[in-house]
Amino acid sequence: MVFSQELITIDENLFLGQGVQRKCYLHPQNHGLCVKILNSPQSKSQIRRIKSEIDYFKLLIKKNMFFDFIARYFGAADTNLGRGHVFETVRNYNGQISKSLDKILEDETFLSKNYNKIFTALIEFKNKLYDNAVVFRNTSAQNILLKELSGGAVKFVLIDDLGTVNFIAFEYYFKFLAKIRFKRYWDRFITMIETHNKKPSALKFAKDLREDFIKHFS
Numbered sequence: 001m002v003f004s005q006e007l008i009t010i011d012e013n014l015f016l017g018q019g020v021q022r023k024c025y026l027h028p029q030n031h032g033l034c035v036k037i038l039n040s041p042q043s044k045s046q047i048r049r050i051k052s053e054i055d056y057f058k059l060l061i062k063k064n065m066f067f068d069f070i071a072r073y074f075g076a077a078d079t080n081l082g083r084g085h086v087f088e089t090v091r092n093y094n095g096q097i098s099k100s101l102d103k104i105l106e107d108e109t110f111l112s113k114n115y116n117k118i119f120t121a122l123i124e125f126k127n128k129l130y131d132n133a134v135v136f137r138n139t140s141a142q143n144i145l146l147k148e149l150s151g152g153a154v155k156f157v158l159i160d161d162l163g164t165v166n167f168i169a170f171e172y173y174f175k176f177l178a179k180i181r182f183k184r185y186w187d188r189f190i191t192m193i194e195t196h197n198k199k200p201s202a203l204k205f206a207k208d209l210r211e212d213f214i215k216h217f218s
């Protein structure tokens with residue numbers, strides 16, 4: 001799946017963020033899009049992981065499954081920094097880049113003021129992933145962005161950690177397997193939130209997430 005045959009010229013002014021494996025830049029001609037490029041294009045494990053994510057996106061596209069809680073994928077493109085993949089940039093209604101959940105959990109003032117709507121949005125996000133049997137993996141709060149909509153509503157959008165590197169991805173074809181897998185990774189995600197955050201509202205957030213998990217999955 002190719003986004004464009006033209007070479008995209010990236011410069012550091014377009015830098016958006018960096019994860020463990022990839023750097024993300026705004027698309028120079030369209031800031032509604034961003035381009036992700038591997039930090040180490042020679043690393044076999046990085047290539048495998050990215051390939052599995054892209055394969056999963058292709059499968060979702062083939063099945064006509066487009067979700068508003070996952071940043072959309074548009075295809076591969078070559079850049080001056082190597083092969084990249086083009087995604088939707090997650091932005092708030094006012095154009096600002098959406099903040100990640102880990103930043104929200106560190107911001108005691110913002111979280112305490114908006115606690116209920118943020119917590120409810122994360123539970124809705126979780127329910128949608130689960131109900132649609134989305135195959136995701138070990139994710140962290142850095143990879144879930146809080147999109148602020150006009151009128152004060154919010155929703156979460158996943159930007160990373162889709163698919164599985166398992167050799168045969170049975171989860172892609174059997175919903176019940178995807179759901180079993182989901183529970184395992186959501187449990188790990190909550191554990192990460194429980195251990196990484198110490199501020200009062202973040203601690204309450206972790207506790208409430210755990211209660212929701214016990215109520216729905218145990």
Ligand SMILES: Nc1ncnc2c1ncn2[C@@H]1O[C@H](COP(=O)(O)OP(=O)(O)O)[C@@H](O)[C@H]1O
Nearest residue numbers: 017018019020021022024071088089090159160
């Ligand atoms: N769709 C997006 N919209 C806005 N920012 C993004 C998007 N995708 C990635 N980013 C930013 O780039 C960083 C790295 O991207 P990510 O896909 O998480 O790479 P990695 O696989 O290395 O973790 C993110 O933590 C975030 O700051």
Ligand SMILES: [Mg+2]
Nearest residue numbers: 019020143160
């Ligand atoms: Mg990431």
